[in-house]
Amino acid sequence: MRGVPQLVQMLPLRRDASDDEVAPGSSIPELLDRIIIGPTEDAAAVYQALEALLSAAGVANPAAKIVISGVPLRHL
Numbered sequence: 028m029r030g031v032p033q034l035v036q037m038l039p040l041r042r043d044a045s046d047d048e049v050a051p052g053s054s055i056p057e058l059l060d061r062i063i064i065g066p067t068e069d070a071a072a073v074y075q076a077l078e079a080l081l082s083a084a085g086v087a088n089p090a091a092k093i094v095i096s097g098v099p100l101r102h103l
Contacts, residue, residue: 055084065096 059081064073074093081089 055081056086059086059092061092061094063094063096066098066100068100070095 062077062081064070064077067073074095077093078089081092086092
C-alpha cells in the first residue's frame with residue numbers, strides 16, 4: 028500500500044491423514060464465498076487477475092464470486 032510492503036498470511040488447508048487428497052470442505056471452491064476488491068485505482072486489472080486465478084483453482088463461474096467495492100478511493 029502506497030509503496031509500503033504488506034505482510035501476506037498463508038492459510039494452510041487441512042489434509043486427510045489417510046491420503047494426499049484435500050479433506051472435504053477444505054478446497055478453495057468450497058471455502059470461497061466472495062472476494063471484494065477495493066477501493067483501488069486498478070479494480071479492473073485486479074478483477075481480471077483474480078478471475079483467472081480462481082478459474083485455475085477450479086472455482087466454477089469465478090466472475091460471480093468477485094465484487095468491486097463502491098467505496099471511493101481516498102488519496103492522502
